Amino acid sequence: MGEKQFQGQALSWQVQSGVIELALHRDPCNELGTLSLGELERFAAALDELEKDAHALIVYSELKPGFCAGADLRELYQQSQTMEKSEALRGVRDFLERIHRVLNRIDAAPLTTIAAVHGVTFGGGFELALVCDLIIADKMARFCFPELRLGLIPGFGGIPRLKRDVGNAVIRDLLLTGRSFNAAKAQQIGLASQVVSEGEALRAARATAEQIGKFDRQTAAAAKQFIKPVPLEELRKEIDVFCELFSRPAVQAGLKKFVQSTDAQPYLP
């Protein structure tokens, strides 16, 4: 039974005029941990019903710092400290399998999906945006894949989905330098479909969703299915590579360093 609306601790959703709005609101910047994943799974389960009456989905953040700062590294580190190494690794794989199921479901949804992003859109947050069909970026949005500094690769489907959208040289640049980049660059490399003034991303996403609503739903869904296949094989491979890397001591050291950092610029790789 799909829930038409939901108010959770990490996110909420509602449907209005055929548009599902999924709002993220977990302090400090929508870090994706167990709580968020549970509510995202609830959303994915509700989608079967929700999408019967909708043509579009908008994902956005209600928090000032940004769209989403990525995986909850503090939770990941704390959990890995309380478990045996093999148990921690099983936990990580289970978490990845679960979040991949949710993101794959949203990726393939027969709706036009829009990420309205602002501020920090890092790591898992960037990966969540990449699941969507369109990214509409506030000009203060900033994107980054900082995982390499932890001794990891993005684990929520980032590389396969980035490969689907942009050239390999761009991916190498973003991944191997771990540098962040702004909305103008995101548009230049073909990731962001629109760049708007500060605070205007959600309004622009709603206008876009309204435009999409003028077209036949089945045609839009068929076009999406044709043009945007979910790269399932590579996504599976990504989980394996991530888990292989996660088992190394360097990752624990990297996580510890990040969690305990008092650096004024901990977000800079």
Place this chain on the structure above:
Amino acid sequence: METAEKTLDEILTLAAAHFKVPREKLSPDEDFFKALGIDSLQTLDLLTKLENHFRVELPDYELQGVTDFRTLAARIQARL
């Protein structure tokens, strides 16, 4: 072509306006974290503001260890 002094002046004016600090209280060799009272996320905001204003791309690893406005201006000037 912007001169280094003009670039520095524009950075100080922009930072003061964005973080609502009196312009006259900011000096070129000051630690901008302290002067503006900003954390890491706000530093990214400042970087984005500066990139948008000067229409440059400044990789954030070039800012590691940079704490004063003058060095920040030099990094931007090198990309104008």
